[in-house]
Amino acid sequence: MNEILVFTEVNDDGFDKSLLEMLFMLKELGHDNSTLTVAALGDNMESKESILKSIPVSKVVATKNLDTNKFNPNILKKVATNIVERLNPSKIIIPKTSIGQDLATRLAYSCNMGIVNDCLYIENNDDKWIGVRPVFGGNYFAKVKATTDSQIFCVRTKVFEELADNSVTPDIEFYENDINIDSSTQILERTQEQSDGIKLEDAEIVVAGGRGLGGPEPFETLDEIAGLLNAAVGASRAVCDAGWKDHSYQIGLTGKDISPNLYFTVGISGASQHMAGCGNSKHIVSIDKNIDANIFKDAEIGAVGDWKNILPGFLDTLKDLAKD
Numbered sequence: 001m002n003e004i005l006v007f008t009e010v011n012d013d014g015f016d017k018s019l020l021e022m023l024f025m026l027k028e029l030g031h032d033n034s035t036l037t038v039a040a041l042g043d044n045m046e047s048k049e050s051i052l053k054s055i056p057v058s059k060v061v062a063t064k065n066l067d068t069n070k071f072n073p074n075i076l077k078k079v080a081t082n083i084v085e086r087l088n089p090s091k092i093i094i095p096k097t098s099i100g101q102d103l104a105t106r107l108a109y110s111c112n113m114g115i116v117n118d119c120l121y122i123e124n125n126d127d128k129w130i131g132v133r134p135v136f137g138g139n140y141f142a143k144v145k146a147t148t149d150s151q152i153f154c155v156r157t158k159v160f161e162e163l164a165d166n167s168v169t170p171d172i173e174f175y176e177n178d179i180n181i182d183s184s185t186q187i188l189e190r191t192q193e194q195s196d197g198i199k200l201e202d203a204e205i206v207v208a209g210g211r212g213l214g215g216p217e218p219f220e221t222l223d224e225i226a227g228l229l230n231a232a233v234g235a236s237r238a239v240c241d242a243g244w245k246d247h248s249y250q251i252g253l254t255g256k257d258i259s260p261n262l263y264f265t266v267g268i269s270g271a272s273q274h275m276a277g278c279g280n281s282k283h284i285v286s287i288d289k290n291i292d293a294n295i296f297k298d299a300e301i302g303a304v305g306d307w308k309n310i311l312p313g314f315l316d317t318l319k320d321l322a323k324d
Contacts, residue, residue, distance in 0.1 A: 004031060005089035006057075007080065009071065009099055010042035014051050018095035020162035022155060023056065026093070027163060029124050033057050034168045039083045041076055041103075043068055045174065052172050056163065060170040061087070065177045070190050071099050074183040077106040082179050084111050084150075091129060092152040104154035114146025119155045129153065138253060138276030158201060158259040159280055200249065203232035205262045206281075208251060210236040210274075212267025212288060213307065216244035221311060222266065228318045234258065236268050252277040266307050270295025287311065 004026065008019040023033050036057040042048065045062035052060045061083060068075050080103060084092065094104040096118060108115035116131030120141070123130040128145065131153050135142045146152075200206065207226045209219055219233070226233045235245040237252055251258055253276040263281035268274060270286070270293055278284075279298070286299040287307050296302040303310050 003089065004036055004091045004093065005084070005087055006036060006038045006093040007100065007103065008038055008040055008055070008095070009097065010040045010045065010048055010051055010062075012048075015040065015055055016095065016097060017162060018097055018100075018157040019055065021157055021160040022093050022095055023163040024160045025121065025155065028160075029122060033163060033165060037061065037087065037089070038170070039080065039087075041068070041071070041079060042066075049172060053169060054166070055170055056166045056168045057170050058168065059173065061173045061175065063177050063179070064174045066181075069183065070187040072183055072185065072187050073099070073102045073106060074185060075181045076103050077110055078179050078181055080107050081110045083175070086175065088150070090150050092150070094152060094154045096154050096156045101154055104152055108152050111150070112148070113150050113152050114148035115152040115154065116144045116146055117154045119153050120159055122153055122155070134253075134276050137272040138279065139272045156257055158257045197226070198230070198232040200232045200234055200251070201256055201258060203258070203260050205229050205231035205264070206234050206251075206258055206260045206278075207231045207264045207266075208234035208236065208268060208278075209239060209245075209266050210268030211238040211242070212269070213239070213244075214267075218266075218307070218311075219245065221315060225264075225311075225315055225318060228315075228322055229262075229264075231262075231264070232260075236271075236274055265295060265299075266311060268295055269293045270298065 006022050009016045033056050037059045038055050038057050040052055040060055040062040043066060046064050063079050094100045104115060118133045119131040121132050131144045132141050207222050209222050222233055234251045235249040237250055239245050240247045240250040253273040255277055257277050259280035261282045263278055263284045265286045284299040285301045286295045287303045287310050289306050291304045
């Protein structure tokens with residue numbers, strides 16, 4: 001039985017970088033990347049051998065002559081099931097991407113495996129893995145153990161650093177495509193989310209606004225601040241529900257997970273559902289008029305007051321610094 005199998009998505013641009021986060025996590029658990037196997041999912045994988053060679057593990061497996069119909073989840077489940085049946089791993093790691101979280105549950109059902117979904121991290125208790133995941137809107141953490149012989153752990157992205165060690169070159173093994181990939185559904189089109197400036201999930205600095213701003217107009221100021229800081233702009237759910245910003249800007253339990261070096265918020269109270277998406281920020285700086293706002297529990301620096309009195313001076317200071 002192979003000990004650990006990690007799934008990753010591969011396209012023409014390369015493998016999904018969430019894989020490097022999973023490898024870093026496994027290294028923290030005591031599993032060196034030179035002992036791991038990665039299963040690569042994508043189209044025409046034999047033409048992407050150079051990409052597969054860049055994955056820093058001991059072995060990479062993939063299926064030949066495959067058309068996933070734009071990562072159709074029904075087809076991916078069949079391909080992944082075939083790989084699992086060949087390798088018989090005891091532990092499976094799947095990054096919680098939009099594709100990964102769909103695949104994880106389908107694969108668990110297909111292979112009759114226990115699954116721990118939405119893991120923030122994994123604890124190793126005498127070689128028994130326990131997934132730690134947020135519950136009740138992020139107010140508490142549950143430790144979940146699967147009791148099947150083999151288990152799947154779907155792990156959040158943007159929680160761990162990316163593994164920097166690229167000294168390992170893998171052996172590549174291609175499996176013949178002997179899978180019936182007929183699907184009752186077909187994906188007609190996938191469109192890439194358009195983003196102005198820096199992608200929210202990848203930004204080192206995020207400037208976000210909440211309902212306390214009072215309307216969409218103040219986001220023009222936040223956009224200006226973000227430009228000076230080379231930052232991305234985000235928003236709370238209340239802002240997006242009100243139509244002030246598109247839901248692609250939403251941070252939180254039902255939005256995007258971020259882990260920037262600096263998270264600067266204005267008019268965000270810090271409800272647990274919001275903090276569940278930004279709790280891994282290294283530094284939080286907040287402005288809110290309510291001294292009891294929940295976000296001040298996590299903020300390193302907090303300014304209590306009306307943002308209209310605080311933000312203009314902050315913006316002027318940034319402009320002066322930019323001149324220098």
